[in-house]
Amino acid sequence: MDFQTVDWTVSLLAILPEILLTVLVVVILILDALWPESRRRQLGIISGVAMLGILAAMLIFVAPLQGELRDQLLLGGMIRHDVLTQIFRAMILLAGALTCFISVDLPGAGRQGGYYALVAVATLGAGLMSAAADLIMVFIALETTSISLYMLAGFLRGDERSAESGVKYFLFGAFASAVALYGLSLLYGFSGQTNIYLIADGLASGSIGGLPVLVALMLVVVGFGFKISAVPFHFWTPDVYEGAPTPITAFISVASKAASFALLLRFFMAVFPGYDEVWVNLLAVSSVVTMTLGNVVALWQKNIKRMLAYSSIAQAGYTLIGVVAISAQGGAGMAAVIFYMAMYTLTNIGAFTVAFLVSRATGSEAIADMAGLSRRSPALALAMTVALLSLGGIPPAAGFFGKFFLFNAAVDAGFVWLALVAVINAIIALYYYLMVIKVMYVDRSADEAQPIPVGRTYGWALIITTLGVIFLGIVASPVYNWALAAGQELLF
Amino acid sequence: MQPTVFVPTDLYVMLSAVLFVMGVLGVLIRRNAILVFMSVELMLNAGNLALVAFARQWGLANGQVFVFFVMTVAAAEVAVGLALIVAIFRTKRSIDIDDLHEMKG
Numbered sequence: 136m137d138f139q140t141v142d143w144t145v146s147l148l149a150i151l152p153e154i155l156l157t158v159l160v161v162v163i164l165i166l167d168a169l170w171p172e173s174r175r176r177q178l179g180i181i182s183g184v185a186m187l188g189i190l191a192a193m194l195i196f197v198a199p200l201q202g203e204l205r206d207q208l209l210l211g212g213m214i215r216h217d218v219l220t221q222i223f224r225a226m227i228l229l230a231g232a233l234t235c236f237i238s239v240d241l242p243g244a245g246r247q248g249g250y251y252a253l254v255a256v257a258t259l260g261a262g263l264m265s266a267a268a269d270l271i272m273v274f275i276a277l278e279t280t281s282i283s284l285y286m287l288a289g290f291l292r293g294d295e296r297s298a299e300s301g302v303k304y305f306l307f308g309a310f311a312s313a314v315a316l317y318g319l320s321l322l323y324g325f326s327g328q329t330n331i332y333l334i335a336d337g338l339a340s341g342s343i344g345g346l347p348v349l350v351a352l353m354l355v356v357v358g359f360g361f362k363i364s365a366v367p368f369h370f371w372t373p374d375v376y377e378g379a380p381t382p383i384t385a386f387i388s389v390a391s392k393a394a395s396f397a398l399l400l401r402f403f404m405a406v407f408p409g410y411d412e413v414w415v416n417l418l419a420v421s422s423v424v425t426m427t428l429g430n431v432v433a434l435w436q437k438n439i440k441r442m443l444a445y446s447s448i449a450q451a452g453y454t455l456i457g458v459v460a461i462s463a464q465g466g467a468g469m470a471a472v473i474f475y476m477a478m479y480t481l482t483n484i485g486a487f488t489v490a491f492l493v494s495r496a497t498g499s500e501a502i503a504d505m506a507g508l509s510r511r512s513p514a515l516a517l518a519m520t521v522a523l524l525s526l527g528g529i530p531p532a533a534g535f536f537g538k539f540f541l542f543n544a545a546v547d548a549g550f551v552w553l554a555l556v557a558v559i560n561a562i563i564a565l566y567y568y569l570m571v572i573k574v575m576y577v578d579r580s581a582d583e584a585q586p587i588p589v590g591r592t593y594g595w596a597l598i599i600t601t602l603g604v605i606f607l608g609i610v611a612s613p614v615y616n617w618a619l620a621a622g623q624e625l626l627f
Numbered sequence: 628m629q630p631t632v633f634v635p636t637d638l639y640v641m642l643s644a645v646l647f648v649m650g651v652l653g654v655l656i657r658r659n660a661i662l663v664f665m666s667v668e669l670m671l672n673a674g675n676l677a678l679v680a681f682a683r684q685w686g687l688a689n690g691q692v693f694v695f696f697v698m699t700v701a702a703a704e705v706a707v708g709l710a711l712i713v714a715i716f717r718t719k720r721s722i723d724i725d726d727l728h729e730m731k732g
Contacts, residue, residue: 271693278700282707289711295718299729301711306663306724309704310654313670316697317647320674320690324640324681329689377730441730 146209149216150266151197152224155189156259160252167248175246176239180592182251183235186258190228197221206624208268212330215268215401218621222473223265223397226480230390231258233484233599236592237491238382243291250290254386257283261390265397268405270319270329273398277315277362280394281308284387288379300378307361307371315358321351322406331405338406352407352414359402362395363451366425376444381494384440385487388447389480396454396476400469403458404625415462418455423556426452430564438500439490442567443483446526449564450479456541456553463548469622471540474615478525478533478607485600486522488593489515496587502571507580512587516575518597525604527568528561533607540615639680647673660712660722664705671701 147154162185163178170177197204204216214220234254244250260279267273285308289301323329325348326337338348361368376384407414429449436442454475460468492515493508494500509516525532528539538561545554589597607614646669653666675694682690716722 271689271696274693275696275700278704282700282703285707285711289714292714293718296729298711298714298718299727302660302715302724303727305708305711306654306660306667309664309667309708310670313650313667313674316671316674317643317677320643320677320681320693323690323693324677324684327681327685327687329693374730 143210146204146207146216148197149204149209149214150263152189152193152228152262153259155192156186156255156262159185159189160255160259163248163252163255167252172246175248178248178251179235179239179245182255183232183592186228186232186235186255190225190232193221193224193228208330208332211269212332213269213272214263214266215332216266217625219397219400219469219473219625220266222618222621223393223476224262226393226477227258227261227265227390229599230386230393230480230484231255231261233488233596234382234386234390236596237385237484237488238380239592240495240590241380241382241491243293244380250287253283253287253290257287257386258390261394264394267398268331268401270323270331270334273331274312274316274319276394277358277398278312280391281312281362284308284383284391287383288375288387290383291380294378296378297380298378300375303371304375304379311358311361311368314354318351318354318356318358321347322355325351331401334406349413355402359395359399360421363392363399363454364425364448365421365451365455366428366448369425369428369448372448373441373444376447377438377441377500381440381487381491384444385484388443388487389483392447392451393476393480396458396472399458400461400472403461415459418459419550419553422452422455422459423553424452425449425455426557426560430560430567433564433567436567437502439494439502439505439571440487440500442502442571443486443490446564446567447483449560450475450483450526452560453538453541453557454479456545456550456557459550459553460541460544460548466619466623466625467540467544467547469625470615470618471537471544473618473622474540474607474611475537477614478537478604481600481603481607482522482525482532482534485518485597485604486526488596488600489519489522492587492589492593497582502574503578504580505571505574506578507583508575508587510583511580511585512589515587515589515597518601519575520572521601521604523568523571525608527565529565531605531608533604533611536608536611536615540611636680636684640677643673643677643680646670646676658723658725660715660724661709663724664708664712668701668705671697 206217208215239245257280260276263276267276285305288304289298291297326334328334328337364372426449429445433442433445457468457472493505497504525534528534542554650666650670654663657663678690678694
């Protein structure tokens with residue numbers, strides 16, 4: 136085992152973002168106690184800027200040190216410091232910062248330190264999920280993220296829908312975690328190892344094989360499937376997304392999902408080599424069912440958050456294509472997943488930000504009530520259009536290349552049928568994305584003279600997401616090549 | 628001190644499987660949010676039992692350590708879960724999960 140070689144004080148640098156986030160949580164809670172309510176709106180701005188700072192610190196201080204820490208199992212084998220960790224952690228920190236920015240005007244939560252502390256804890260947990268290399272750390276990180284998100288989903292105490300969303304998320308989430316835990320305990324039992332990278336060897340040399348191991352892995356995959364809302368474990372998604380405070384919906388749909396994909400990738404690469412065909416076929420079927428169900432049901436939705444919820448189920452289906460492609464294509468599938476998740480993080484937060492601002496001004500989450508948005512607030516309509524085009528996969532938005540890389544990886548891996556089904560799905564999806572654009576630009580409303588108020592931090596968030604989506608759409612290939620190099624390094 | 632009767636590990640694992648299945652059935656059949664939650668706890672404890680049994684089998688401590696963390700996490704989950712259930716009871720005067728249908732579509 137190679138995880139004793141690095142001095143532990145040095146290896147603390149590998150969890151620098153998590154340490155700083157812990158400090159941030161304490162600072163927020165202290166300021167929350169000291170400041171009067173009128174000043175506490177600043178807490179959101181402080182948290183968001185601090186998370187961007189942590190992201191910068193990570194990129195400046197931790198990335199160059201990779202020579203020493205790179206690809207090492209650190210802190211007793213609990214985490215692995217590699218490119219996958221870094222990329223996903225960066226996405227998650229960005230998502231956390233943007234979530235803070237778009238929460239400042241949230242009634243009932245935007246002025247509460249506890250809310251931002253919980254967002255920071257959820258970010259911390261999601262970051263650890265993308266680094267976890269040991270079953271113990273996998274479970275703790277998963278639960279740190281989930282438990283804080285249960286609270287955030289039900290945070291608006293007077294709001295019946297928020298409370299219901301919190302309870303539903305909690306009951307389904309706890310059930311899925313318990314299923315995953317039982318799978319993890321069986322994996323430990325069959326291999327005698329808790330480290331992900333030693334389990335495969337343990338299973339290979341162990342006397343127990345075949346069906347019991349398959350059952351154990353299946354239980355773990357059920358737990359992960361719930362987190363990424365893959366069909367048939369998606370049924371919680373629409374209700375939770377609709378009822379939760381909109382910034383939290385955005386966070387759940389990107390950070391929690393990205394972290395779960397990071398975990399899934401690591402798990403598949405390290406633990407699954409011996410079970411290839413079964414898993415690849417199972418994942419391919421799950422991918423097809425997930426994207427088809429998400430897209431078809433999204434067609435009928437009248438509520439913008441609910442539509443984006445089904446859209447996010449469909450997006451998880453697309454991303455699974457990349458996971459399937461890893462079996463044969465390795466680096467390309469991995470890079471496609473990384474690129475897709477990066478563009479999806481920016482895109483979806485942008486879409487939810489506009490949805491939040493419009494529903495706060497109109498008092499309604501119905502898609503029909505976005506009518507005339509292009510005349511009320513042209514900038515908001517433009518930001519939403521960029522986000523929807525990206526989700527739909529139309530150039531020049533980043534979503535086009537995201538889908539292109541995924542489908543390309545599938546074809547190269549020999550899954551032509553999967554790519555074809557995905558293309559048909561993307562065409563179906565265009566209908567409901569373009570419908571929203573049509574409502575914003577063509578339909579008229581009586582309130583066209585009143586622009587929708589946009590707070591300063593909301594403006595920052597929309598500028599970051601919109602420019603990010605367009606940037607990733609224009610310079611897609613350098614970013615992809617970088618992800619590809621990273622992806623190939625990870626396949627050992 | 629060695630125990631006089633050594634219970635084989637597979638019996639423990641079978642018991643844990645029975646507990647786990649009972650928990651799953653409880654989640655699927657029960658309609659009361661607190662009973663559903665108790666069934667989830669039963670599933671977590673099934674996992675714990677399997678972990679300690681395997682830890683003894685392998686003669687390694689990491690399974691036991693895992694159980695401590697699971698127990699801690701479960702305690703945090705109880706606190707949050709019960710708070711959420713209280714919150715839903717305040718708004719709805721019911722904790723029947725069939726009454727949770729504010730959102731449809």
